[in-house]
Amino acid sequence: MSDYVTLREPYAARRQQSDADFLGMYVFLATEAMLFGALMCLTFMYRAEHPQASALAARQMQLWIGAANTGILLTSSLFVALGVQAAREGGRRMTAGMLGAAMALGVLFLALKGAEYGLDYKDGLMPVVGHPSPVREGPAGLFIDLYFIATALHALHMAIGLAVLGTTAALVLRGAKQLPQQAVVVEMSGLYWHFVDVVWVFLFPLFYLARG
Amino acid sequence: MNAPPLQTREERVSYLGAGHSLRSWLLTTDHKRIAILYLVAITIFFAIAAVGAALIRLQLMSPAGEILSHEGYNRAFTLHGVVMVWFFLIPSIPNTFGNFLIPLMIGAKDLAFPRLNLASWYIFVIGGIVTLYALIAGGVDTGWTFYTPLSTMFANGHVLAVITGITIAGFSSILTGLNFIVTVHKLRAPGMTWGRLPLFVWSHYATSVILVLATPVLAMTLVLLGAERALHLGVFDPTIGGDPLLFQHLFWFYSHPAVYIMILPAMGVVSELVTAGARKRVFGYWFVACASLAIAGVGFLVWGHHMFVSGQSPYAGAIFSFLSLAVAVPSAVKVYNWTATLYKGEVVLDPPLLYGMAFVGLFTIGGLSGLMLALLAIDEHVHDTYFVVAHFHYIMVGGAVSGFLGAAHFWWPKITGRMYPLVWGRISAGLIFLGFNLTFFPQYLLGYLGMPRRYPTYPPQFQALNVLSSAGASVLFVAYVLPLAYFTWSLRNGRAAGPNPWDASGLEWTTPSPPPKHNFDETPVVDRPAYDYPLTRAAPDE
Numbered sequence: 134m135s136d137y138v139t140l141r142e143p144y145a146a147r148r149q150q151s152d153a154d155f156l157g158m159y160v161f162l163a164t165e166a167m168l169f170g171a172l173m174c175l176t177f178m179y180r181a182e183h184p185q186a187s188a189l190a191a192r193q194m195q196l197w198i199g200a201a202n203t204g205i206l207l208t209s210s211l212f213v214a215l216g217v218q219a220a221r222e223g224g225r226r227m228t229a230g231m232l233g234a235a236m237a238l239g240v241l242f243l244a245l246k247g248a249e250y251g252l253d254y255k256d257g258l259m260p261v262v263g264h265p266s267p268v269r270e271g272p273a274g275l276f277i278d279l280y281f282i283a284t285a286l287h288a289l290h291m292a293i294g295l296a297v298l299g300t301t302a303a304l305v306l307r308g309a310k311q312l313p314q315q316a317v318v319v320e321m322s323g324l325y326w327h328f329v330d331v332v333w334v335f336l337f338p339l340f341y342l343a344r345g
Numbered sequence: 346m347n348a349p350p351l352q353t354r355e356e357r358v359s360y361l362g363a364g365h366s367l368r369s370w371l372l373t374t375d376h377k378r379i380a381i382l383y384l385v386a387i388t389i390f391f392a393i394a395a396v397g398a399a400l401i402r403l404q405l406m407s408p409a410g411e412i413l414s415h416e417g418y419n420r421a422f423t424l425h426g427v428v429m430v431w432f433f434l435i436p437s438i439p440n441t442f443g444n445f446l447i448p449l450m451i452g453a454k455d456l457a458f459p460r461l462n463l464a465s466w467y468i469f470v471i472g473g474i475v476t477l478y479a480l481i482a483g484g485v486d487t488g489w490t491f492y493t494p495l496s497t498m499f500a501n502g503h504v505l506a507v508i509t510g511i512t513i514a515g516f517s518s519i520l521t522g523l524n525f526i527v528t529v530h531k532l533r534a535p536g537m538t539w540g541r542l543p544l545f546v547w548s549h550y551a552t553s554v555i556l557v558l559a560t561p562v563l564a565m566t567l568v569l570l571g572a573e574r575a576l577h578l579g580v581f582d583p584t585i586g587g588d589p590l591l592f593q594h595l596f597w598f599y600s601h602p603a604v605y606i607m608i609l610p611a612m613g614v615v616s617e618l619v620t621a622g623a624r625k626r627v628f629g630y631w632f633v634a635c636a637s638l639a640i641a642g643v644g645f646l647v648w649g650h651h652m653f654v655s656g657q658s659p660y661a662g663a664i665f666s667f668l669s670l671a672v673a674v675p676s677a678v679k680v681y682n683w684t685a686t687l688y689k690g691e692v693v694l695d696p697p698l699l700y701g702m703a704f705v706g707l708f709t710i711g712g713l714s715g716l717m718l719a720l721l722a723i724d725e726h727v728h729d730t731y732f733v734v735a736h737f738h739y740i741m742v743g744g745a746v747s748g749f750l751g752a753a754h755f756w757w758p759k760i761t762g763r764m765y766p767l768v769w770g771r772i773s774a775g776l777i778f779l780g781f782n783l784t785f786f787p788q789y790l791l792g793y794l795g796m797p798r799r800y801p802t803y804p805p806q807f808q809a810l811n812v813l814s815s816a817g818a819s820v821l822f823v824a825y826v827l828p829l830a831y832f833t834w835s836l837r838n839g840r841a842a843g844p845n846p847w848d849a850s851g852l853e854w855t856t857p858s859p860p861p862k863h864n865f866d867e868t869p870v871v872d873r874p875a876y877d878y879p880l881t882r883a884a885p886d887e
Contacts, residue, residue: 142374142454142455142459143448143453143454143455143456143457143459143532144532145868149531149532152531153457153458153527153530153531153532156526156527156530156531157457157458157523157524157527160522160523160526160527160557161519161523163557163558164519164523164557164558164560164561165561167557167558167559167561167562168561168562168564168565169565170562171561171562171565171566171595171598172565172569175569175580175591175595178588178591179586179587179588179591182586182588183586186586260576260577260578261576261577270585271585271586272585272586274579274585275579275580275582275585275586275587278572278578278579278580279580281578282568282569282572282578282580286568
């Protein structure tokens with residue numbers, strides 16, 4: 134019976150359908166990796182051209198906020214992984230609870246990021262607004278701009294991830310998605326969240342840690 | 346205009362008969378209807394971009410320029426390039442014929458994600474409308490390449506709106522590629538092994554890999570360009586240490602593979618046209634299939650040949666030159682294998698095969714001149730001249746558009762259930778070949794003599810060749826309008842095609858024309874290789 138409930142056009146079997154969902158998600162994440170990859174590749178090129186300026190720019194960053202955010206995001210991925218496991222085992226409330234915990238950490242990440250942008254603004258690092266600090270003149274300004282583009286784009290992905298997790302949790306809680314038959318929905322949302330996490334794992338060393 | 350009447354029983358029970366309201370089309374998730382939506386959209390974009398081409402050819406009728414200001418000329422060729430590349434050529438074959446045929450060819454009911462497929466059409470249309478708005482509201486004068494710092498600091502016009510439209514349309518490409526990849530992996534009918542896939546499907550698979558891996562790089566590049574133009578962030582700004590050449594690297598990392606997005610599907614079409622036209626198995630199936638993958642793979646590593654004179658390192662130049670020559674090998678394998686397929690075949694010169702042969706001829710000329718351009722010394726001489734313009738038009742128009750029209754002539758009876766007049770099909774194929782060569786061969790000569798591209802005026806000694814080229818363009822115009830006329834005519838007046846008017850092999854010819862909503866009454870079971878000519882399939886009544 135569950136097959137009848139969860140099978141979409143054009144699939145003949147549930148296994149075939151969930152395999153297709155996984156493959157579709159992995160291909161999508163590959164395109165996302167190329168999107169951020171282009172930006173990171175560009176930053177690496179500039180680091181090779183302007184090593185001193187890139188270190189100078191990294192020294193302007195709020196290292197401790199970045200480090201705290203790294204820990205927060207990795208922990209949120211742990212909760213998502215636990216939520217996926219709970220979904221496979223059919224635990225409706227457990228799944229929603231774990232996703233909720235991950236979302237709370239995600240919101241905390243964005244709040245800290247916002248506070249960090251506030252400090253950046255005070256330091257005159259922001260483009261367009263504020264009184265530009267002398268550091269922004271010359272190649273260091275290039276890296277600061279790239280930092281804002283990369284982190285803003287990442288924050289946008291975080292916001293989308295929060296919406297995805299929230300929708301999934303609500304659907305699971307309301308019973309609109311049945312567990313464990315439709316656990317694949319939780320797995321898909323989880324994969325996206327993990328990806329956004331992985332992007333941060335690359336952004337953090339690229340913009341914060343290379344300060345020497 | 347009223348929709349043409351559905352006269353035969355096949356038509357009434359087909360996907361065309363499943364609802365007649367506008368809503369039933371705009372909210373459909375049927376891959377066949379979405380293919381038609383794409384066909385309508387890209388035909389409109391083709392017409393708009395063709396207006397740009399017409400303006401260019403009119404302007405160049407005389408050395409001093411005929412009709413446009415210099416500024417207007419810049420905007421005309423930018424419109425032509427932007428709309429042709431992103432709103433016609435990239436989606437042309439994959440989103441129409443690929444969309445329609447891939448599920449039919451592999452024995453599936455639909456693509457893997459039907460709603461995503463419809464979403465990709467809407468995204469495409471939104472991107473197109475944003476772009477058209479910008480091009481009508483004043484246009485852009487950067488050319489389709491948007492090189493910095495021209496596009497970020499100096500260009501007037503609606504650069505931001507146009508790159509926004511292109512970025513939006515890019516997501517449509519990504520979703521289509523994703524859909525094709527998953528469909529080919531997961532929805533093949535029982536017995537449809539990888540080794541039995543039609544070559545059309547193989548080439549679309551290779552195309553899809555490029556679509557999903559290259560398009561996001563363009564999206565990021567245009568986002569960075571937009572950030573620099575709108576907010577004055579210094580991404581490519583040389584005054585604070587940015588590098589405009591990095592823009593070119595990123596741009597061509599997408600835009601050279603994009604050429605293979607245009608040509609690979611056309612190659613897949615030609616493999617079908619040639620085997621059906623020769624009534625013969627394709628020569629070297631695995632070579633042709635793997636050549637598609639090789640082109641897609643090596644195609645990612647040749648972008649630097651657009652930058653031979655940019656001041657990049659000569660060692661990089663030498664490597665890019667070598668790789669660009671290497672990518673010609675799988676392309677040549679295909680041309681030789683098509684030719685070998687025709688050898689001793691029962692060749693019937695119907696319009697589809699004529700288009701296929703036009704492709705082979707024009708693609709070979711374009712490909713050989715590509716080899717010349719891949720050589721550092723020659724490229725130094727003819728860089729940014731009409732030689733380059735002629736080369737890529739032979740590939741993109743001679744190749745990709747001939748492939749598109751060949752596909753239209755081959756599968757029109759399947760899509761609509763009606764035959765078009767074959768005589769007119771042959772005439773238009775001949776006119777295309779003639780008009781195309783008349784338009785673009787003189788441009789090789791002009792380029793070799795030193796006429797630069799993108800200039801609105803030229804010295805008087807170039808006039809004769811330019812007038813020849815413009816005359817050829819008017820022949821091409823007729824050759825493009827003719828199929829539009831007789832295809833439309835056939836919707837009402839063409840005779841019923843029957844399931845397999847060309848006696849071709851392939852699952853799509855085993856369903857009625859036009860196909861029923863779910864493609865096959867029962868999921869087909871495949872027990873023979875692709876192109877199993879001569880057809881020994883038992884007739885249904887035996």
